[in-house]
Structure formats: structure tokens, C-alpha cells
Amino acid sequence: MSRHPHALPRIAAGAAVLALVGCGGSGSPEPSSTGGSSTSSTSAGPSGSPDEDSTTRAQADSCVTDVREAMTPTQQAGQLLMAAMNPGPVTSLDEVVKNQGLGSMLYLGGWQGSQTVAAASEHLQQVAPTVDGTKVGMIVSADQEGGEVQQLTGAGFSAMPSGLQQAQLPDLRSAAKGWGGELAAAGVNVNLAPVADTVPTSIGQANDPIGQWGRQYGSTPEAAGAGALAFARGMQDAGVEPTVKHFPGIGRITGNTDLTTEGITDTEMTTDDPHLQAFETVIDGGTRIVMIGSARYAQIDPGTPAVFSDRIIEGMLRQDLGFDGVVITDDVGSAAAVQATPVEERATKFIAAGGDIVLTVEPQQVPPMTSAIVERAKGDEAFAENVEESVTRVLTLKEKMGLLDCG
Numbered sequence: 379m380s381r382h383p384h385a386l387p388r389i390a391a392g393a394a395v396l397a398l399v400g401c402g403g404s405g406s407p408e409p410s411s412t413g414g415s416s417t418s419s420t421s422a423g424p425s426g427s428p429d430e431d432s433t434t435r436a437q438a439d440s441c442v443t444d445v446r447e448a449m450t451p452t453q454q455a456g457q458l459l460m461a462a463m464n465p466g467p468v469t470s471l472d473e474v475v476k477n478q479g480l481g482s483m484l485y486l487g488g489w490q491g492s493q494t495v496a497a498a499s500e501h502l503q504q505v506a507p508t509v510d511g512t513k514v515g516m517i518v519s520a521d522q523e524g525g526e527v528q529q530l531t532g533a534g535f536s537a538m539p540s541g542l543q544q545a546q547l548p549d550l551r552s553a554a555k556g557w558g559g560e561l562a563a564a565g566v567n568v569n570l571a572p573v574a575d576t577v578p579t580s581i582g583q584a585n586d587p588i589g590q591w592g593r594q595y596g597s598t599p600e601a602a603g604a605g606a607l608a609f610a611r612g613m614q615d616a617g618v619e620p621t622v623k624h625f626p627g628i629g630r631i632t633g634n635t636d637l638t639t640e641g642i643t644d645t646e647m648t649t650d651d652p653h654l655q656a657f658e659t660v661i662d663g664g665t666r667i668v669m670i671g672s673a674r675y676a677q678i679d680p681g682t683p684a685v686f687s688d689r690i691i692e693g694m695l696r697q698d699l700g701f702d703g704v705v706i707t708d709d710v711g712s713a714a715a716v717q718a719t720p721v722e723e724r725a726t727k728f729i730a731a732g733g734d735i736v737l738t739v740e741p742q743q744v745p746p747m748t749s750a751i752v753e754r755a756k757g758d759e760a761f762a763e764n765v766e767e768s769v770t771r772v773l774t775l776k777e778k779m780g781l782l783d784c785g
Contacts, residue, residue, distance in 0.1 A: 448510035453479035492534025499565020515781030554612025603659030624671030692732035711738030722750030
């Protein structure tokens with residue numbers, strides 16, 4: 379398995395793959411054995427000159443920097459949080475958007491009907507803040523894997539099969555594009571999927587978080603990575619950002635980190651583990667968001683949940699795999715695996731370890747998390763630099779998604 383000494387090779391690879399998935403240029407045929415598209419992307423026309431490309435990048439960088447520097451410390455901290463929104467009033471997150479600058483949200487609790495979701499999405503974008511004349515749009519996400527994990531159902535949303543079933547489709551990429559189109563029509567711009575966890579056949583359904591529900595794409599890293607990549611590319615084709623999860627892999631544990639502290643330690647995973655190959659496949663394919671799980675890894679950082687481990691986030695993901703995109707937690711609001719850590723520290727520990735967006739299913743945790751980030755940054759120069767880097771990554775992602783327009 380290859381390893382990247384720094385981020386630049388991955389950026390180049392990502393740009394090449396984005397051309398393959400319909401963002402310009404022409405591509406070669408995708409492998410069909412795992413459901414990848416078997417047709418080439420057609421040319422989108424001549425690209426800009428190197429000087430034009432450099433100018434565009436410089437303008438985008440300047441936009442991100444100007445918006446970041448114009449933000450208050452609380453607004454910057456708010457860009458590093460994602461809160462869940464359950465079915466009900468579309469105004470339920472308005473206070474934390476207004477007072478804490480919440481930058482991301484997740485539909486949770488089983489939303490029904492595309493029109494209902496679209497109305498909520500539109501409202502969220504309306505109340506998203508304007509900073510120094512620039513609208514800073516909201517990351518509106520859903521957990522829409524398929525099978526047992528599909529938060530948006532009803533009119534306008536297809537019933538999606540599980541990962542194992544998706545892997546058998548003749549053209550998974552095309553199917554995922556269709557599912558992604560349904561999300562985009564409802565104002566959802568990020569999908570917290572696909573799963574790239576490898577569940578060995580020796581464990582199978584004894585793996586409670588993934589295997590029990592058939593969420594994996596296969597029992598080998600090659601199969602898991604191929605299925606996850608096809609799904610991710612389909613989402614990108616539809617204009618929805620995929621999120622590969624749950625790094626560095628939760629396919630060999632038996633317990634579910636959301637529900638228990640028992641059986642959530644992987645005793646086999648190493649920093650050069652074959653199971654990392656599935657994540658590397660999707661990352662090299664251009665995916666801009668990676669979710670970190672809350673399991674523990676005895677041979678890497680014993681006793682520390684992955685979401686708080688700089689050895690895993692900064693070391694394995696950013697340095698070894700060269701990932702320079704946005705890193706998000708699995709839920710740290712109510713998950714059993716992190717309950718021993720005070721709410722405020724769940725946010726600061728993750729950011730200090732190299733992460734960017736803290737996901738909580740408990741919106742009432744946003745104010746204390748925001749305050750904790752702001753307060754620690756005041757007296758900790760290294761942490762303040764972490765915050766600046768994370769806000770930059772989040773705003774850069776938003777600029778690429780069309781959520782940040784400096785005009």
C-alpha cells in the first residue's frame with residue numbers, strides 16, 4: 379500500500395479523479411465489477427490557462443482568508459461544529475446559528491418527504507450568517523447510506539439497499555448519482571457516507587456497528603474500497619460531497635461505540651494495516667471529508683478514542699495518507715465511547731488532535747463547546763493555530779461547494 383509523504387500528491391490525484399467524475403476533462407472507463415460506471419465522462423471543453431487557474435485559486439484563497447479574519451472568535455468556533463436537527467420546526471437551530479455561528483447541521487430522527495426537507499434546508503441557508511458582506515452558507519448533511527441507515531425517506535427519496543446489496547449492483551456509481559440527486563433536490567449538500575470499513579468474514583455479523591446490518595461493501599479492503607469509491611463518485615456526480623467513514627476502521631470490533639464501552643478496542647490495527655487501503659482508495663479518489671470513529675486501537679494509541687488521537691488524525695490520516703481535507707467526528711454528543719470525557723473537552727481534544735468539525739446529536743451542547751474552543755484558544759497558542767487551520771479547511775471546503783461567494 380502506498381503512502382504519501384505530504385499532501386501535494388493527493389491534491390494532484392484528487393484533481394485528476396474529479397475530472398473523471400464529470401468536473402471537466404475526459405476520463406477512462408471505470409471498472410464495472412464493483413458497480414463503478416463503465417462509461418467515460420465527456421469533455422467539458424477547454425480548461426483555463428495556467429495563469430487563469432492560478433488567479434482563480436488566489437482569489438479563492440483570499441476570499442477564505444478575508445472571511446476567516448472578519449469572523450469573531452465565536453463565529454470561527456461555530457464553523458467547527460455540526461448539530462443534529464430532528465423533525466419539527468425549521469427554526470429549531472436558529473438560536474445556535476445566530477449566537478454561536480453554527481456552520482453545519484445533520485438531519486436526524488427520520489425526516490419524511492423531500493418537500494419537507496427542502497423547506498428546512500432553504501430556511502437554514504437563509505439564517506446562515508453574512509460576514510463582512512459575504513454569505514457563509516450552511517453545510518446541510520444527512521446520514522444516507524442505505525439499508526438500516528437512511529434518515530430521509532418518503533416521497534422524493536428512494537429506498538436504498540444496504541452496502542452489501544449495493545456492491546452487487548451493475549452500476550453503483552450511477553445508482554448513487556440518482557440517490558445524490560434526490561439529496562441535492564432537498565437542499566442536502568453533504569452525505570455522511572460511504573462506509574469504507576472492512577468486516578472480515580471471520581467476524582461477520584458479530585461486528586455490531588457494521589457487519590450486523592450489512593453496511594460494508596465487502597469483506598476485503600479491495601472490495602470495501604471499490605464499493606465506497608463508486609458510491610462516493612456517484613454522490614460527487616450529483617453535486618453532493620461524500621464523507622468516507624469510520625477511519626481508521628471499525629470492522630474488527632464487536633461493540634457499537636454509540637451504545638457501549640465494551641468490545642470497542644481493535645487489538646490488530648497498525649499504522650500500516652491492510653484495512654487502511656479502503657480509505658486510501660476513496661481519499662485518492664478525491665473525497666474531501668473523512669469521518670473519524672470513536673473506537674480504540676491498542677497498537678496505535680492505547681486507551682484513547684480515535685477522535686481524540688493525534689497519532690491517528692494528524693499522523694496516520696494527514697501525514698501518512700496525505701489527507702488535507704475536512705475531518706469530522708462520528709457523534710460525540712451522546713456516544714457511550716466518549717461519555718467519560720466532559721462535553722467541552724470533546725470539542726477541544728478533537729481539534730487539538732488535528733480534526734475540524736465536531737458532530738453532536740445534542741444541539742444544547744453547541745454553546746458550551748463553542749465557549750470551550752474560544753477560551754482555550756485565548757491562552758494556548760498552539761491550539762489557536764489548530765483553530766485557524768481548521769476554520770481555513772472548513773471555509774475552503776465551503777468555497778469549493780459554492781457556499782462561500784465573495785463576489
